[in-house]
Structures are given as C-alpha cells and as structure tokens.
Amino acid sequence: MASVFVVGDKFRHKVTELIEKTDSCLPRRLREELEETLEKPEPATLSFSTARKLKKHLQDTGHPFYLHELLEDSSLHLPEVVKPPRNPELVARLEKIKAKLANEEYNRMTRNVNTQEISRSGTLADFGLQVRSVKAVAVTIFNFLVTVVAAFACSYIGSQYLFTDTAARVISAVIAASVVGLAELYVLVRTMEGELGEP
Incomplete structure (x- = not known):
C-alpha cells in the first residue's frame, strides 16, 4: 500500500x-x-x-x-510486494493432489477403451463372434426360404386332387406358402425378442 x-x-x-x-x-x-x-x-x-x-x-x-x-x-x-516463500510441505501436497486429479481424469476418459483390442477391427475373438453371428443369420434366412418353398411345393402338388385348373392350384399354393411364411416370421421374431431380452 x-x-x-x-x-x-x-x-x-x-x-x-x-x-x-x-x-x-x-x-x-x-x-x-x-x-x-x-x-x-x-x-x-x-x-x-x-x-x-x-x-x-x-x-x-x-x-x-x-x-x-x-x-x-x-x-x-508503490512498494514492491514481497511474496513470502511457499511452504515446501504445502507444495508437495498440492503436487500430489494435482497428480491424483490428473490420474482420475485420465481413468475417467479411458474407462471405455478396450485394452485387449489388437487393431481397429478388434481381436480374433471378436472376429469369430461376428462370423458366428453372420452364420446364424444366413442359416435362419436359408431355413425360412426352404420352409416357404417346401410349403409352396407341397401345396401345389397336393392341390391337384382338389383342383384341375393350374391357376387355382398356384393360388392355393401361394396362400399356403404365405401362411407358413408368416408363421415362420412370427416364431423368428419371438425368438429374437427372447434373445435380446436376456441380460
């Protein structure tokens, strides 16, 4: 002053x-x-x-x-303000607190980083899991198509005893295949819901 x-x-x-x-x-x-x-x-x-x-x-x-x-x-x-020297114990304590806070911040930023990843595409285990998932989807689609085609074929061949006209046989086969396809889709959706609902 x-x-x-x-x-x-x-x-x-x-x-x-x-x-x-x-x-x-x-x-x-x-x-x-x-x-x-x-x-x-x-x-x-x-x-x-x-x-x-x-x-x-x-x-x-x-x-x-x-x-x-x-x-x-x-x-x-205005006289020059002389700052008193800082207490070394206080400085050391502040440095420890700063290091602890920096470490906590680093851990918070990196908590969702997977340290087992080899590359951006993931580990071999992740790749195998994805292949199995794709394989399951392919088998399900193939199973659906085979079921619908088989239902169409059975209905077409079986309808020859009821209908003599080809158009009527095709229409009855399409209706039967559609019903089987819808039933298959219903079962598939319920199964996927059950898998997704599991923890």
Missing part, C-alpha cells in the same frame, strides 16, 4: 520558494521535514503525514496555491 509520494521538479521549486519566503511562518518541524525531503537524492519521497501538515499550513496561512498543485508532477510510490 502506498504511503509516500515521489516528488517532482514542480514540488521542489515551489517548496524551495516557500521555505525561503516564509521563514517565520513555517512551523519548525514541518520546515525540517521539507528540507530533509529536498535534500534526498532522486527519487525523493514525501510521506503522507508531511503532506497533510503542509496542506494544513497552506490552508491556514491562505497561500495562493494548493497541495494538489504542488504534487501535480509527483507520483505515488
């Missing part, structure tokens, strides 16, 4: 005139403090208490200039 002014040339000039002209008026203590300020090497400083005394003297005696005019080219002296 500032407690002194760094005085400029204007202050030096005016205060020198004030000291020379008013030897009897200027209080002795104030005069000594001002002379001491003027004798200091650059940068000379003026304490706030001396500035207050000078201001009171200027007001009481009715001088034609004010303190702010004297300090026009002066500046506040």
